[in-house]
Amino acid sequence: MKLEILHVPHCPHVAVLESRLRQAIAGQSVQLEITRRVIGDPGQAAAAGMTGSPTLLVDGRDPFASPEQVPSLSCRLYPSGTGRLDGAPSVAALRTALRCDE
Numbered sequence: 001m002k003l004e005i006l007h008v009p010h011c012p013h014v015a016v017l018e019s020r021l022r023q024a025i026a027g028q029s030v031q032l033e034i035t036r037r038v039i040g041d042p043g044q045a046a047a048a049g050m051t052g053s054p055t056l057l058v059d060g061r062d063p064f065a066s067p068e069q070v071p072s073l074s075c076r077l078y079p080s081g082t083g084r085l086d087g088a089p090s091v092a093a094l095r096t097a098l099r100c101d102e
Contacts, residue, residue: 013087052076063097
């Protein structure tokens with residue numbers, strides 16, 4: 001499975017996302033290829049499908065996309081599962097997106 005993290009320079013939530021990805025696959029027989037891509041302008045964001053930083057693409061698809069989101073260089077917020085927003089998807093949401101909970 002190929003994962004690509006799209007982000008703006010120095011995004012503090014990339015490290016959080018990577019840590020949660022490691023937690024999500026812990027004990028699973030999932031092989032991941034993770035790459036990062038720095039996005040520096042709105043045109044790149046639109047072409048890459050980045051709707052805020054960080055955006056995770058799983059095999060080229062954003063599993064957390066919603067129709068109202070538009071390409072953006074802004075910080076992206078994700079539901080935390082507790083009614084709050086967070087800078088990266090929760091471990092549980094990542095497990096679902098990566099099909100590790102099946």
